[in-house]
Amino acid sequence: MIKFILRRFVVMIPQLIILSVLIFALAKAMPGDALTGQLASNPKMDAQTLHELKQKLGLLDPPYKQYLHWAGGLLHGDMGMSVIHQVPVTQLLAGRMENTLILSLAILILSYMIAIPLGIVGGRWTDSWADKMVVGYNYLTFATPLFIFALIMLFIFGFVLNWFPTSGSVDIRVEDGTFSYYMSKLNHLILPALSGAIVNTTVTIQYLRNEIIDTKIKDFVKTARAKGVNESKVYTQHILRNSFLPIAAFLGYEIVYLIGGSVFLETIYGYPGIGQLFIASISQRDFSVVTALVMISGLATLIGTLLSDIILSAVDPRIRIE
């Protein structure tokens, strides 16, 4: 197991190198550079100063040198400076990363809390009225785009009913680390998390429901019934356990997907996470931040895949990794 994980990490190295080259090339190919924005806000800057600034930032070096400089920095955890915010990228990311992780985790937990019971009801009592409602709910959430749904939720619960704050991740007036600080964080989390969770339930419900329908006619379920196992235990011990396999296997990808999918939610809810930062940095041409974020999401995808494999091998005895 340890060996397997180590080996997977070794395989990740060339993948990450290729990814970094691609990202770097793309960033270079984009029109404008970090100074274009500053130039616009400061039209008096003359050509001489501009040249000096570029030289100082290494923007005039040959590309491979720039790449090596950038990639070398990455290895030391140095992702460069944000030209816009004038702070190291790492520092800029730290707090936002935490926010995004909290939001993603909240979405994940909430969506399982909704999807698992609904999937079980639909799969166990197929074609009952309850199942029809689950299927109807699923069509609805499938057809509703996240950003529209999030806007509606924000409008109703944020602006009209005034139940929840409409932007930010915490009230700036409360003191860090106090009880009311955490309550405020929670309060800011509920609306974006709930919107994300509801839209995110579709796949889990669909998978679980189908899996239960497939599993409940399997032979081993007949064996269990022939042993005299009662109906509820037939479900918990035999059908559900087997039906959860694909969902468990999907968990790793799901986390990555949610982190990536936070772009819309964070923008709409003004939630200061990496998704919102990503959009802002692109429009401000803050490339060191953009490249850092793409690099991080690439790494997260690889780790998510690995995580899924590890989870699957933990829950399914037929899959052994060594």
Place this chain on the structure above:
Amino acid sequence: MSNQPLLELKNLRTSFRINNNYYAAVDDVTLTIKENEVVAIVGESGCGKSALALSIMGLHPQGRTKLEGNVNFNGKNLLSLTTSEMNKIRGKDIGMIFQDPLTALNPLMTCGRQIEESMTYHTNLSSGKKKQKALELLKKVGIPNPERTYKQFPHELSGGMRQRVVIAIAIACEPSLVIADEPTTALDVTIQAQIMDLLKDLQRQMKTGIILITHDLGVVAEMADRVAVMYAGEIVELADVKTLFKNPLHPYTRSLLNSIPSTASEKDRLHVIKGIVPSLQNLPREGCRFKERIDWIDDHNHEEHPILREVEANHYVRCTCYNHFHFPEEIGDSKYVVS
């Protein structure tokens, strides 16, 4: 063999709903299994053998299955029991062995736990006692290393070993009746013989009644006390094993005996008889159900639905004109001669 009836099927009819109509897959089956008796049920694929077995166990999908008649066991009609009453009988008094050991075991549970599970529902044994008993059972069904297999998952075992585990599950609570639905069909030929030997040994030791569903007439000859031949949901001939092999009276039985394969590779083929068993919806419900598959007879009236008649002591035949035929002595000659 005592003469106490263990299980009595009376006019059992099992129908499935297909497009809002009910079609009988098991029709008017009357059959008694005595204590410690092995009754074989033979017949081509699709003639309703598994449907019969599952009707006894009450394992058909509820809602679209209609069960009529009586299944009397221990003084109760199983068809009138609730699911929870049935759960007290399933696994305890009646055990079931399924056809395919590759799919009959839960892939996520160790073999040991799957054996213990039936004890959990039918006994008050402590977990230590259950484990001890599970190990004994594994030994009893011929698992070479019970301690090891106890902890193994099904996919770690070969097909033959898995079928032994399935058998261990079926006999865990020492049932008085075991239903074995083609217990060897899915296995290699060499393994088939071992599993049949095991079943035979266990049956002698434990004095269980067995309903043995099989395609394999060799197995029937070796193990069964009585044989019921099924065709299109009905029993067409019922006799003790010697009589049936020596003096088969129904044309269908004759054809089955003629189609005993001579080589192992032919074993799964019982299609030597012209045509195939019709599907449920296409079953002829009027007249004799077998008539379409007999092309050598047209001068008798077969438009009447024959009843199962006792033509000699304990020998039942469902054919109006069995006594018009003169069967040639030698099995292997497929020509029937009408006298």
